[in-house]
Amino acid sequence: MARVMFFGRLRDIAQCSERPVPFDGALSLDAFRRLVASGDDDLARALQAESTRVAVNATIAPRSVDLVIHPGDEVAFMPPFSGG
Amino acid sequence: MARVMFFGRLRDIAQCSERPVPFDGALSLDAFRRLVASGDDDLARALQAESTRVAVNATIAPRSVDLVIHPGDEVAFMPPFSGG
């Protein structure tokens, strides 16, 4: 199981701020995103968007890295930041 | 007569902050500076320095202009500004 967090407008699309996602073994980011969206096309598109950043265990993942998600990870999906 | 004002370190060299300078007719800036320095070489050099700016009647004169000083004028000699 992983803990998945949604921020900003991704939270509105997912209709929750976090959700437990059960799975075994290790998953590629692509497979994990499909699992998280689980048939919700809007959410699937939003999670795959170029502008959506991913943090694993509160560390922002560089876009260039092939991420692997493990059970126990905290995975955050983040739309473009707008602070200040 | 003109009212002559000295600012910053020019005041230290002239040993006064202002001085009346009597004359008739109109004078070029060069002739006026000689009259103001009246034999004081240090003051003459300071007044002629490239970095010394001149204001006539509280208006800064562009360096490129051939100034003419008239009786009644207020003439300020100003070393480089250092505000802020």
Add this chain to the structure above:
Amino acid sequence: MSEPPATDERAVRIVCEAFDPEGEIAAFRAAHAHAGAIASFTGCVRGGETEALALEHYADLTHRTIAGFVHEARARFDLMGVCIIHRVGRMAPGEAIVLVACASAHRKDALAAVDCLMDRLKTDAPFWKREETGEERRWIEPRAEDVAAARRWNDPASEDGRS
């Protein structure tokens, strides 16, 4: 780099309640009396169009991310101190969202560091901003010029901010 990294940690505060930017600048200036130059920027909720602004963040990540910006600014500019306060939660028009203040011996370092830190805060820290007007809730996306402004600090050779 005149102070230990621990100071950078304390220099950053994320707050849930309204704060007093000018009181903070005064305290910051008093704490850096040996500095000749204090530059600051305060960002506020604009009156008029918006009834309220709501700001959420990723708490586990925010403070550490901003502390990294402070570290970067201290490496790039000659600073005696940095203060960053960023509000989260729901806030009303006129209230301060963010304060950045920098102290240095010369004004160019303080001003450029404030500029740099604000660029980072706009697009590189995990904050999300929402405007509320009547029934409408609208997420704010960063503007293209904000993204471009932040990117110019990424090139170590760039001295744009100090020109």
Add this chain to the structure above:
Amino acid sequence: MSEPPATDERAVRIVCEAFDPEGEIAAFRAAHAHAGAIASFTGCVRGGETEALALEHYADLTHRTIAGFVHEARARFDLMGVCIIHRVGRMAPGEAIVLVACASAHRKDALAAVDCLMDRLKTDAPFWKREETGEERRWIEPRAEDVAAARRWNDPASEDGRS
């Protein structure tokens, strides 16, 4: 250019007594609640080496010269308000010499305008600054980089300050 030139006149104050920069910034921010961005710079007498600083000016010329800088900044940047307070006379370490604050809709205009106005005040306004340490009195000449910084605003095509 959203306010008449008369505002530029009132925006500039030359003061002979100590003033409270943060109190002034707070009042300025309250007066421009419709602006989202307030940038400011406070220059202080540095502690340590100097016992006192004495600043003289050419009163008949100073205010008008600075009002001209404000006019220039308003033409160059999109500003909602400007506040400049410059102290003259004798002042002690820690006391404020100058405050420049600018209000705008977006941070880049406010920050660049403060930068521009400080450059002008350093080298283009009739102020003369003297340090007093023990028996020694030393006139301060502008630094070469201050002169260069002010010159870059002279070219109307230059957008350095907005980069």
